[in-house]
Amino acid sequence: xxxxxxxxxxxxxxxxxxxxxxxxxxxxxxxxxxxxxxxxxxxxxxxxxxxxxxxxxxxxxxxxxxxxxxxxxxxxxxxxxxxxxxxxxxxxxxxxxxxxxxxxxxxxxxxxxxxxxxxxxxxxxxxxxxxxxxxxxxxxxxxxxxxxxxxxxxxxxxxxxxxxxxxxxxxxxxxxxxxxxxxxxxxxxxxxxxxxxxxxxxxxxxxxxxxxxxxxxxxxxxxxxxxxxxxxxxxxxxxxxxxxxxxxxxxxxxxxxxxxxxxxxxxxxxxxxxxxxxxxxxxxxxxxxxxxxxxxxxxxxxxxxxxxxxxxxxxxxxxxxxxxxxxxxxxxxxxxxxxxxxxxxxxxxxxxxxxxxxxxxxxxxxxxxxxxxxxxxxxxxxxxxxxxxxxxxxxxxxxxxxxxxxxxxxxxxxxxxxxxxxxxxxxxxxxxxxxxxxxxxxxxxxxxxxxxxxxx
Amino acid sequence: xxxxxxxxxxxxxxxxxxxxxxxxxxxxxxxxxxxxxxxxxxxxxxxxxxxxxxxxxxxxxxxxxxxxxxxxxxxxxxxxxxxxxxxxxxxxxxxxxxxxxxxxxxxxxxxxxxxxxxxxxxxxxxxxxxxxxxxxxxxxxxxxxxxxxxxxxxxxxxxxxxxxxxxxxxxxxxxxxxxxxxxxxxxxxxxxxxxxxxxxxxxxxxxxxxxxxxxxxxxxxxxxxxxxxxxxxxxxxxxxxxxxxxxxxxxxxxxxxxxxxxxxxxxxxxxxxxxxxxxxxxxxxxxxxxxxxxxxxxxxxxxxxxxxxxxxxxxxxxxxxxxxxxxxxxxxxxxxxxxxxxxxxxxxxxxxxxxxxxxxxxxxxxxxxxxxxxxxxxxxxxxxxxxxxxxxxxxxxxxxxxxxxxxxxxxxxxxxxxxxxxxxxxxxxxxxxxxxxxxxxxxxxxxxxxxxxxxx
Numbered sequence: 001x002x003x004x005x006x007x008x009x010x011x012x013x014x015x016x017x018x019x020x021x022x023x024x025x026x027x028x029x030x031x032x033x034x035x036x037x038x039x040x041x042x043x044x045x046x047x048x049x050x051x052x053x054x055x056x057x058x059x060x061x062x063x064x065x066x067x068x069x070x071x072x073x074x075x076x077x078x079x080x081x082x083x084x085x086x087x088x089x090x091x092x093x094x095x096x097x098x099x100x101x102x103x104x105x106x107x108x109x110x111x112x113x114x115x116x117x118x119x120x121x122x123x124x125x126x127x128x129x130x131x132x133x134x135x136x137x138x139x140x141x142x143x144x145x146x147x148x149x150x151x152x153x154x155x156x157x158x159x160x161x162x163x164x165x166x167x168x169x170x171x172x173x174x175x176x177x178x179x180x181x182x183x184x185x186x187x188x189x190x191x192x193x194x195x196x197x198x199x200x201x202x203x204x205x206x207x208x209x210x211x212x213x214x215x216x217x218x219x220x221x222x223x224x225x226x227x228x229x230x231x232x233x234x235x236x237x238x239x240x241x242x243x244x245x246x247x248x249x250x251x252x253x254x255x256x257x258x259x260x261x262x263x264x265x266x267x268x269x270x271x272x273x274x275x276x277x278x279x280x281x282x283x284x285x286x287x288x289x290x291x292x293x294x295x296x297x298x299x300x301x302x303x304x305x306x307x308x309x310x311x312x313x314x315x316x317x318x319x320x321x322x323x324x325x326x327x328x329x330x331x332x333x334x335x336x337x338x339x340x341x342x343x344x345x346x347x348x349x350x351x352x353x354x355x356x357x358x359x360x361x362x363x364x365x366x367x368x369x370x371x372x373x374x375x376x377x378x379x380x381x382x383x384x385x386x387x388x389x390x391x392x393x394x395x396x397x398x399x400x401x402x403x404x405x406x407x408x409x410x411x412x413x414x415x416x417x418x419x420x421x422x423x424x425x426x427x428x429x430x431x432x433x434x435x436x437x438x439x440x441x442x443x444x445x446x447x448x449x450x451x452x453x454x455x456x
Numbered sequence: 457x458x459x460x461x462x463x464x465x466x467x468x469x470x471x472x473x474x475x476x477x478x479x480x481x482x483x484x485x486x487x488x489x490x491x492x493x494x495x496x497x498x499x500x501x502x503x504x505x506x507x508x509x510x511x512x513x514x515x516x517x518x519x520x521x522x523x524x525x526x527x528x529x530x531x532x533x534x535x536x537x538x539x540x541x542x543x544x545x546x547x548x549x550x551x552x553x554x555x556x557x558x559x560x561x562x563x564x565x566x567x568x569x570x571x572x573x574x575x576x577x578x579x580x581x582x583x584x585x586x587x588x589x590x591x592x593x594x595x596x597x598x599x600x601x602x603x604x605x606x607x608x609x610x611x612x613x614x615x616x617x618x619x620x621x622x623x624x625x626x627x628x629x630x631x632x633x634x635x636x637x638x639x640x641x642x643x644x645x646x647x648x649x650x651x652x653x654x655x656x657x658x659x660x661x662x663x664x665x666x667x668x669x670x671x672x673x674x675x676x677x678x679x680x681x682x683x684x685x686x687x688x689x690x691x692x693x694x695x696x697x698x699x700x701x702x703x704x705x706x707x708x709x710x711x712x713x714x715x716x717x718x719x720x721x722x723x724x725x726x727x728x729x730x731x732x733x734x735x736x737x738x739x740x741x742x743x744x745x746x747x748x749x750x751x752x753x754x755x756x757x758x759x760x761x762x763x764x765x766x767x768x769x770x771x772x773x774x775x776x777x778x779x780x781x782x783x784x785x786x787x788x789x790x791x792x793x794x795x796x797x798x799x800x801x802x803x804x805x806x807x808x809x810x811x812x813x814x815x816x817x818x819x820x821x822x823x824x825x826x827x828x829x830x831x832x833x834x835x836x837x838x839x840x841x842x843x844x845x846x847x848x849x850x851x852x853x854x855x856x857x858x859x860x861x862x863x864x865x866x867x868x869x870x871x872x873x874x875x876x877x878x879x880x881x882x883x884x885x886x887x888x889x890x891x892x893x894x895x896x897x898x899x900x901x902x903x904x905x906x907x908x909x910x911x912x
Binding site: 030031034035040160161163165198200357382383384386414416417420433434435436439 | 486487490491496616617619621654656813838839840842870872873876889890891892895
């Protein structure tokens, strides 16, 4: 009898019937979200009433309270907080960079800059030095004897011929992270970088830098696109003196929280599937795409499954992670707690590439698991998913893989506009389209439904 | 020998070699456009220096001169104009609608409205009447005896559960086109419609209406989203009196031009492949996505093929069509001229769904032709094309199919944001992303290359 059932479960008729049930269920998910979705309204509150939410800020604390209420409203069986200590970097005031002199001629041209996150300020007085422009790290090596006492300007650009902007971001990211210490190694006193963007405006883009303790922690700022072009041309042909004033510093670590909601599983209550994004953002914007979008999509998935009366087999976790941007303490804390309580996670999904039209998911999992996921492509295609490929996940869920070998997935939205606003002042609510945001949630909820139903 | 060659041409090795040559060529196209593309700069001039370009306006005439120069600069073998007469509808001033009375209570609440294109004004004085709200045409039929002397408000909405917004647009479009005459048939004196949008703002959206000559040509305006919601709730429960003032009228037909550029074919100089968009736009915006994007993409395809030294087999035409929005006289003229000169068109491609990330093409052609096109999918996928399906083309190239049976194609961009700005004041340059715009041109140029090389 068991054999007959097993054969039946593999028969085309059974598989077709299953597929029909699933496609109907996913259509219900989609209709519920596109008709009644709350993600856009929630995002308005998170961005407009709370605003930028850097770890340690009062806004982050407000966002925790807001997130707790939002997850309860969405119908969680339980909501709890996970305390973690977070770095407390303060921008400390307005960042400034001004060109004081070009060759022997005095000038006073102000550049639009933002200090890099976690960078140290200029110590209450302007840092004044000559600029040396370098195209990349190789160019820095070539000019290393000329760097001492100077401000190094890194002009490394996005490669516009990459079709996927995250490829370019991967290539340029090292200049923001490692540029300051690479320059300090040769005696530079400050660093300016071209912002990590191809945007056609002059907004500077912040984001974390990472000092190497072996070298002085020199001030570092990012320039917007026009100023970057101007600076590069200028310092190729003239002696340019710049004054930089920044005020970055660390206060003692601050108490923060992950906000965690749960729908308890009916078959495997002690095994978990997690969905999440990060609740913190940079201080200079509203953190609308990064990662307000992932937060409200996470809440939307919960709301929708609950609204449809879905009874999960596994326990589903909806996690608003703390401190992704400049410390990752929330993601580390979540995995640590899960390990301590032996909460085995079979899958974790993150949305942290913006609230744009979804085009697929990227996975870090076994080939066999991916084969299973790929078999669901026809069910997801009507909602915009076109690729289910290896590679991807998210920063916050990464520690789960280290801990449990958890299979990871990341939503892949269309990213052509992402680096226009990423970490810049322009990452605001107005730049998020309601339908694009909701469609991301549709695909996330559908994937969670399939993984919960069929396992991995 | 011929047989051996024929067999060789079908061999996997030959096909693989061809595919490799093609994929390299398309990568060159992509690199050229993403590195050196002029589409975004051209669009800035067209939108910011010329602006809205309704048929008959001075701006349209300026756009013709601009387009002629841009096509020459892009390297056309020849550029010429095709004269056509176009309707000359004038908005005639600011459109207004104000709620004067709710039940017996006087009020003075102004609604943000735009007169529908080609609609007749209120004759120099306000039209004051009570409003009757209807959900759709069926509701109008049910209430037809109550309509006389009233302003009918059509509240028909986009269906948010359609994944593809053009599906919704197809469903709601009849209310803008046919609503005024449908209401006039029962004695209505004016019409208001909910704008054809799901946008989360209050911008009204204009667009052509089409009167039935059998009934009075009554004034008609579109309401933005907030006002539409308000009006619908209000007129369900109260007697609402509204004053409408519009000034729409026609001047005598105006002389206009298609702008046509050519790269002459080396093998089939008397057979044509056309690529185009429409140069005109509505008067209330900059016509950035609709259809400035299609125009600058068309010019970009020409520039790129020329920059790469491509020698087409067929004669390639790059056409900036006149008067798509409220008359289609340019598209009709182009086909008429082609017929008169016996210029057989084997394929025509239009871009008129916005300058967003491309996701594929839709075709109106024989199944066998589509099979051939579909065989190129692997060559286009790296650039974002995911579907090559039946159905599509464009308004301006439609007459070519009637005339020659020309195979048609239309670029399909990701349209989630399109109806936020379509025919609204917000269709401006700032809402076009450079990379999304250029990627559309990449896919268009690649498709034209393949069709020119292999035929259909």
